[in-house]
Amino acid sequence: MRSAGWMCLAAGLALAACNGTDPVDTGTGYVPPPTTISSQPDLTGADREAVIVNHLGEGGVPNGEALYARDCAQCHADDGTGNTGFPSLVDTLPTITDAQLVHIMLTGFDIDGVDMPAYDTSYTNKQVLDVVAYCETTFNPSN
Numbered sequence: 001m002r003s004a005g006w007m008c009l010a011a012g013l014a015l016a017a018c019n020g021t022d023p024v025d026t027g028t029g030y031v032p033p034p035t036t037i038s039s040q041p042d043l044t045g046a047d048r049e050a051v052i053v054n055h056l057g058e059g060g061v062p063n064g065e066a067l068y069a070r071d072c073a074q075c076h077a078d079d080g081t082g083n084t085g086f087p088s089l090v091d092t093l094p095t096i097t098d099a100q101l102v103h104i105m106l107t108g109f110d111i112d113g114v115d116m117p118a119y120d121t122s123y124t125n126k127q128v129l130d131v132v133a134y135c136e137t138t139f140n141p142s143n
């Protein structure tokens, strides 16, 4: 099977799964699949959004919880029901898709003059996925 070995060597950098070795557990209990969001190229705008949406399910809930507490709770409240004047994610999340949540986080949201900041420059792809994982598991009873 020499030729298969060489094929693996050639494709090895792009396809780490070739030798069957599982990626290392990062300590969070999360073992990423062979091609993870962190191996994706740096993209912007709609291209980046599409890549992130392709990796839904790779978010880490504990990290998402910490990010939510730091960045979102000041407006949407710790329990997601929304502080006065801000929308309740508990009400909204069952009505929007994960992809729409990604879009809102990357582009911000302003339909009635009250602004939600965009997180496209402050969040990595993985951090976006982490917050989606936390919000969807915690605030969306239909999940």
Ligand code: HEC
Residues within 6 Å of the ligand: 068, 071, 072, 073, 074, 075, 076, 085, 086, 087, 088, 089, 092, 101, 104, 105, 109, 110, 111, 112, 113, 114, 115, 116, 117, 119, 131, 135
């Ligand atoms: C400074 C306050 C503020 C922060 C911080 C904030 N948001 Fe928002 N968010 C808003 C406002 C205001 C809206 C509604 C905008 C509008 O209606 O024009 C909104 C809308 C949303 C919506 C759509 C809800 C709906 O009912 O339309 C989602 C989902 C959401 N935010 C998630 C998040 C997440 C996740 C974070 C943290 C990464 C976050 N927001 C941080 C203020 C904030």
